Amino acid sequence: MGSNTNTGDFLVLEIIVMIKQVPDSQEVVIDPVTFTLNRGAARNVINPADENAIEAALRIKDKTNAHVTVITMGPPFAESALIDCMSRGVDDAVLVTDRAFAGADTYPTGLTLASTIKKLGKYDIIFAGEESTDSSTGHVGPGVAEFLGTDQASYTSESWYEDGFVYAKRELEDGTEVVKMKPPTLITVLTNANDPRRATLRKKIDAMKKGIKTMTLADLGMPPEWVGLRGSPTVVKSMRTIDEKKREGKKFKIEEIPKLVDELIEKKIISI
């Protein structure tokens, strides 16, 4: 259970944001032989929805006395993503990294992050991006809420904090709903929910001077069989890539647009 069960004013609202560093989706290709993501040349970026989660946290911090910590589980080079978050206004960053975490699916990932959050101490609101662009499961955020036993609100486009309560606007298929929750709570944020602020040089300098904190399996005190590949129930049996269809290409001059329209109608691509 979370450490805050009381309502009312907190001295400092503790906000945690969970992020993931992903290969830039526009640069990733699937290896046609091994069926794995060829991340080789792709640069690593903050998962887009996580950028929105960071912004959601910072918007609460803009109005409330809050302290924001960003956490990620990943390889050492994920440090750059954490520094990037701090350069936008996040106060502290924790990298959870250990060889033992390698190969984790969403279950041990959620468990590891939940353990990290518990270790960090007090938490009132936890933010996460809705899903990552490299695996698109959307499991980890809700998973962490389950492991911690907190309330959760998924698919949110907006959230705010008022008089001891957390409000979140959820985008549903048939409308929107606003939920009112008592902290601690976990909120997953939709991609493009907001316009993430940019890093500033002043904050970036401060971030680089301050640096990030690192936690390992030993720091979390979790049994090794709970984490990484060993702790993962998922087995990938096979994977298929879909070949791009060769498209028929044809050039038309500006004055031939009527001809183009005729042909499109004829080929039943458009209808009038």
Next chain:
Amino acid sequence: MSEFDVIVVGAGPAGASAAIKLAGSGSSVLLVERGDPPGSKNVSGGVLWGDSLGSVAPDWEKSAPMERYVEAKGVSFLTRDSKISIDFRSKKLQERRSGYTVLRTKLDGWLSKKAKDAGAMVASGITVDKLAFKDERVIGIEQDGDIITSDIVILAEGANPRVAINSGIRDRLKDRDVAIGVKEIIKLPEKTINERFNLTSSKMGFASEYVLGFLEGGVKAGGFIYTNKESISLGLVISMKEMRENNNTRSFDLIEQFKEHPYIAPLIEGGRVDEYSAHMVQEGGLKSVPQLYGNGFMVVGDGAGFSFSNGMVLQGMNYAIASGIAAAESAIKAKIKSNFTKDGLSSYEERLKSSFVLQDLMNFKGIEEVTWSDMIHRGIPNMTEELFLSLFSENGQPKAHMINLLIRAMGHSDVPRKDMVINMYRMLRRM
């Protein structure tokens, strides 16, 4: 008390070299770069001529991400149907040092890492707004309303010197100062590249400049092809003036025409275009060199107009590195004397004047008038094509003397004979 001894704006070869040198000598350095990671905003071809990296990192040959050593250097004139080339290959090039083809996304990343290792703080993904002034002295930089202070700012912004312009230390760019470079990176297997360019190994490379005398509408542009390990950098440079004078010119059309040329197409056949990019290129020569230093600042690299093209070679990175090092040395000297005024930084210009950086620009003053002349782009290609057609074909007629063939060929050049002779003399003098 300033936060940093030196702030360097721009992490290309010029800025990174300055930062490495300064941090290595114990100065506190902030290197700020717009691209994230460094190199991602860059388009340069390119070939790094000479061994200027040696002055930045003595062990560079072991760790720098070079693509291929330039074993073959070409200069070609293309007409619609022909290609007239000098294809210079020599085992001696290696002894004398030519250069390496490089991919700047890799090279700039390596340089930034070196700067970081030397102790510089590297902040990428940040766009600096302008210089911060106090009492007509630069006291640092301004970004998003914050002022970050330093004793000296080194501007290494590249071909698009926004900060210098926004800070009022240089004029806006004029058409004559810039050209547009467009480039594609075309993926091909290592072995295919070796075969097509007749290279002796995968370590050896080919670099060539092309006069594109066949472009539609008579547009003047200079092309280039450089071989990387597993790709080819192909592109062209067209002057802004030329773009304006040919209203319908679109750089992507020109690059297609270049790629479709009968003697270029086979070189890239089957290749996959991996990247397509365009960027400003410094063109202006000595007359485009802005104020190089002042109270608390120095300007280096492309942003200072330090690039060179004589039609045979296109160079910029070697000037960038040399000017970056010169600025770093002047900053170190200024720090010892605690004099960061214009006077305290004046050794920068002296260093440049005594090195190839400013000497080349002075010695080849006005060369751009030759490189963009009708004679280079139409006269010589057409004339040579006609001359060689006469020499290397047989039509059953009595053979004429070379000089008569030459005079006749001049008549095919689209440029009056008298202008050809005058221009050729001028060109030889300028080169």
